[in-house]
Amino acid sequence: xxxxxxxxxxxxxxxxxxxxxxxxxxxxxxxxxxxxxxxxxxxxxxxxxxxxxxxxxxxxxxxxxxxxxxxxxxxxxxxxxxxxxxxxxxxxxxxxxxxxxxxxxxxxxxxxxxxxxxxxxxxxxxxxxxxxxxxxxxxxxxxxxxxxxxxxxxxxxxxxxxxxxxxxxxxxxxxxxxxxxxxxxxxxxxxxxxxxxxxxxxxxxxxxxxxxxxxxxxxxxxxxxxxxxxxxxxxxxxxxxxxxxxxxxxxxxxxxxxxxxxxx
Amino acid sequence: xxxxxxxxxxxxxxxxxxxxxxxxxxxxxxxxxxxxxxxxxxxxxxxxxxxxxxxxxxxxxxxxxxxxxxxxxxxxxxxxxxxxxxxxxxxxxxxxxxxxxxxxxxxxxxxxxxxxxxxxxxxxxxxxxxxxxxxxxxxxxxxxxxxxxxxxxxxxxxxxxxxxxxxxxxxxxxxxxxxxxxxxxxxxxxxxxxxxxxxxxxxxxxxxxxxxxxxxxxxxxxxxxxxxxxxxxxxxxxxxxxxxxxxxxx
Numbered sequence: 049x050x051x052x053x054x055x056x057x058x059x060x061x062x063x064x065x066x067x068x069x070x071x072x073x074x075x076x077x078x079x080x081x082x083x084x085x086x087x088x089x090x091x092x093x094x095x096x097x098x099x100x101x102x103x104x105x106x107x108x109x110x111x112x113x114x115x116x117x118x119x120x121x122x123x124x125x126x127x128x129x130x131x132x133x134x135x136x137x138x139x140x141x142x143x144x145x146x147x148x149x150x151x152x153x154x155x156x157x158x159x160x161x162x163x164x165x166x167x168x169x170x171x172x173x174x175x176x177x178x179x180x181x182x183x184x185x186x187x188x189x190x191x192x193x194x195x196x197x198x199x200x201x202x203x204x205x206x207x208x209x210x211x212x213x214x215x216x217x218x219x220x221x222x223x224x225x226x227x228x229x230x231x232x233x234x235x236x237x238x239x240x241x242x243x244x245x246x247x248x249x250x251x252x253x254x255x256x257x258x259x260x261x262x263x264x265x266x267x268x269x270x271x272x273x274x275x276x277x278x279x280x281x282x283x284x285x286x287x288x289x290x291x292x293x294x295x296x297x298x299x300x301x302x303x304x305x306x307x308x309x310x311x312x
Numbered sequence: 313x314x315x316x317x318x319x320x321x322x323x324x325x326x327x328x329x330x331x332x333x334x335x336x337x338x339x340x341x342x343x344x345x346x347x348x349x350x351x352x353x354x355x356x357x358x359x360x361x362x363x364x365x366x367x368x369x370x371x372x373x374x375x376x377x378x379x380x381x382x383x384x385x386x387x388x389x390x391x392x393x394x395x396x397x398x399x400x401x402x403x404x405x406x407x408x409x410x411x412x413x414x415x416x417x418x419x420x421x422x423x424x425x426x427x428x429x430x431x432x433x434x435x436x437x438x439x440x441x442x443x444x445x446x447x448x449x450x451x452x453x454x455x456x457x458x459x460x461x462x463x464x465x466x467x468x469x470x471x472x473x474x475x476x477x478x479x480x481x482x483x484x485x486x487x488x489x490x491x492x493x494x495x496x497x498x499x500x501x502x503x504x505x506x507x508x509x510x511x512x513x514x515x516x517x518x519x520x521x522x523x524x525x526x527x528x529x530x531x532x533x534x535x536x537x538x539x540x541x542x543x544x545x546x547x548x549x550x551x552x553x554x555x556x557x558x559x560x561x562x
Binding site: 206207209210211212213214215216217220224225228229232 | 365367390391393394396398400402404405406407408417418421422423466467470
């Protein structure tokens with residue numbers, strides 16, 4: 049049944065697309081094999097979308113490392129009790145509120161054009177892609193901090209109580225007992241945010257970096273053909289789909305484990 | 313008494329909001345003494361144990377452990393807790409660690425014991441309580457009784473001077489209760505000072521040097537188990553034990 053319905057479903061879509069009045073034009077503009085290839089490898093005057101995509105890979109890899117660290121620090125700071133730490137908690141809350149609220153593209157403009165404008169010798173003359181990474185780290189660590197926090201709060205208080213009763217300090221309890229359990233639980237949502245980050249690296253192009261989306265735009269502007277966009281899209285999908293499947297498998301594995309644990 | 317008591321409570325009060333849970337508890341536990349706290353659910357047994365371990369701050373009164381007032385200002389609670397082992401009803405093992413790691417974590421991190429020694433000590437304890445072959449298992453692979461025994465071993469690994477047991481058999485299937493009680497009996501024989509909150513009246517009668525009956529946040533009556541269980545003085549104690557006998561639990 050499922051295979052029959054699948055075939056029928058896609059057949060209907062294919063028929064609609066092929067019979068559409070402009071289907072010939074769309075095929076030429078978006079799926080011309082020669083343009084697909086040319087934009088992928090680059091041609092005289094046009095950058096290779098594939099090569100430009102390597103910049104996206106670099107951006108999201110470097111950003112993710114800093115995001116995972118900074119977000120954890122923010123989440124932990126937000127959870128430190130006691131009146132002495134109130135200003136720290138306040139900063140952590142303000143940080144997450146601010147960077148979750150402002151659209152990434154505006155953060156990119158403000159950091160990418162604002163920081164160089166300050167004329168400070170040590171932060172104002174970096175390559176534009178660095179400001180892109182900084183912006184992504186700021187925005188995404190605000191989201192990821194909330195993911196960590198949800199994980200920390202999902203660990204039952206009795207675990208902390210047991211650790212403290214054994215004479216472990218608050219910090220030791222967090223480090224050895226609470227965080228390892230919390231992080232394990234939030235790996236799927238962390239990967240989900242990582243997928244979002246991969247796509248958002250395309251926005252760094254607003255600062256002038258030639259990454260995949262910008263390279264595709266340059267190609268389409270000079271060749272009057274959109275095949276380059278299809279190529280860029282496929283490259284992004286090629287990276288995100290395996291990660292999405294991997295995330296699914298982790299979720300399924302966790303579910304099995306929980307059920308096995310419940311039976312024991 | 314020629315040495316100072318293992319534990320001394322004086323006028324301990326504790327409320328949660330409007331709810332007054334402990335209303336002036338006075339209690340002395342001598343070294344090597346086993347004291348059982350009995351009473352209905354909500355009478356304050358568990359809260360009392362939590363106050364001794366400083367999990368819950370008290371509102372008024374004093375808690376003195378081996379001559380040192382632990383409820384005084386500026387006392388390092390972590391240092392005190394290392395001398396007091398507590399085992400909870402719900403085991404609270406760390407699910408992401410093997411049995412061995414569960415037991416060695418606190419000695420290594422809180423006492424600074426080196427790994428080899430901490431593991432040797434842990435294996436010795438596991439051996440003693442018949443859990444040696446479980447050292448590499450994760451807690452969710454163990455039965456409730458085994459988990460609770462591991463929790464007791466984990467507390468013992470800190471070499472506590474005083475053990476607090478908070479209804480440690482209440483979450484267990486009936487057929488698993490005996491193995492845990494056997495462990496506690498063995499501890500009593502080795503002279504461990506223990507304060508035990510329990511619903512197992514037969515066990516309390518058997519093991520306790522003294523039984524305290526708690527009712528609404530006060531110790532109404534205390535004495536040797538024979539006296540409490542056979543000739544209770546206070547009408548409330550008689551009523552409570554009457555209901556226990558009716559339920560076939562004594």
